[in-house]
Amino acid sequence: MYHHPPQYMEYLMEEDEALYKTQFASYIAADFGPDDMEEKMAAVHVAIRADPSPSKKYVKFCSVVSVLNLKWMVVLLLLY
Numbered sequence: 001m002y003h004h005p006p007q008y009m010e011y012l013m014e015e016d017e018a019l020y021k022t023q024f025a026s027y028i029a030a031d032f033g034p035d036d037m038e039e040k041m042a043a044v045h046v047a048i049r050a051d052p053s054p055s056k057k058y059v060k061f062c063s064v065v066s067v068l069n070l071k072w073m074v075v076l077l078l079l080y
Helices: 004-015 017-023 025-029 034-050 056-079
Strands: none
Touching (some): 004 017, 017 025
């Protein structure tokens, strides 16, 4: 279950520590290692099943992105 990202994390830890620190900086800051991935994903799935509705923050982000996309389409149409 969810083996690919942890395996990649372990591979980078052994082979290229500089790249590991760059790509997984937020994980390192949160003290989150490859061994914690399966537990975290299981907890995320339980939380989603408990309340599948999107968060208000996500809904607001989507509406902002939609407005920005609409503005860009208008600008591109006017330039075209």
